[in-house]
Amino acid sequence: MQKIIHKAEDRAYRDRGWVRSYFSFSFAEYFNAKMMGFGALRVLNDDTIAPGEGFETHPHDNFEIMTVILSGALKHKDSEGHESVIGKGGVQLISAGSGISHSEFNASESEEVSLLQIWIEPNVRDAESRYQEGNFPTRNSQEKFTLVVAPGNGGNSLTINQEAYVSLASLGVGQEVVYEIKKEGNGVYVFIIDGEVSVEGEKIGRRDAVGLSVTDKVAIGATKEAQLILFEVPM
Structure with missing residues (x-):
């Protein structure tokens, strides 16, 4: 197993007045040659947008762009x-x-x-553009992980053009779960939205992350109530 730890305080921070952003990886004017992503996971931004403000109309191509709402509400138009x-x-x-x-x-x-x-590199270029959305509230339960994005045949999950899987989890104190890799050769990037967990023996807290590769499963235990998002992506 190979492991890399990314601490919350090591992320880049930008305050544009109307939006405050923490960048886990190189993005826009922030460039760090050592932080270009984790496998197919290219962008992970933690944004807080002021009331009534937002991103004006702008173009994208050849990326799978995912947005997870943590609080408040976002108005989309395309x-x-x-x-x-x-x-x-x-x-x-x-x-x-x-x-x-x-x-x-x-x-x-x-x-x-x-x-x-979140931006994930696709496994096909210039595909037909597509928009999807869903509601995936998490709660402490025996369901362990809520699959929100998958390549296909993922039940209620959204469909992505990549052999990637994104899951949410909400864990109670002392709860332990094991995530099993769905695609051989994929790596796993665990980002802690809130709380504190131990991932394969590494204790990480709010907005910390750990990336793991060359493994077929990942053990996670909550030392405090925790919410996390887990990305399984090609390396």
């Missing part, structure tokens, strides 16, 4: 005619493919919206 408001527990997936333009704004004029923005 060039394919999709318009929606996504609240806490909502997950949005844009397969940019050959090209799509979109805007994302805080739907509230009085409260901030907090979200994770």
Whole structure:
């Protein structure tokens, strides 16, 4: 097993006034040759957007762009005619493919919206663009992981153009779970949204992350109540 630890305080921070962002990997004007992603996981941004503010219409292509709403609500509009408001527990997936333009704004004029923005490299270029969304509230349960993104045949999960799987989990104190790799050769990147866990013996807390590869399973135990997002991606 190979392991890498990324601490929350080591992320890049940018405050543009209307949006505060922490970048886990190189993004926009932030460049770190040692932080170019984890396998096919290329971008993991932790954004907080001020009331009524947001990202004006802008284009994308050839990325799988995922947004996870942690609090508040986000208003989406794109060039394919999709318009929606996504609240806490909502997950949005844009397969940019050959090209799509979109805007994302805080739907509230009085409260901030907090979200994770994730970009995953696709396994096919210039595919037809596609928009999907779903609601995936997590809770302490024996279900262990809630699969939110998968290549296909993933039940209620959103479909991604990559051999990648994204899961959410909410763990109670002392709860232990084992994640089994779905695709041989994939690695796993565990990002702690809140709380504290032990991942294969490494204790990590809020907004910390650990990446693991050359393994077929990952053991996770909650030392405090915890919420996490787990990315299984090609390396």
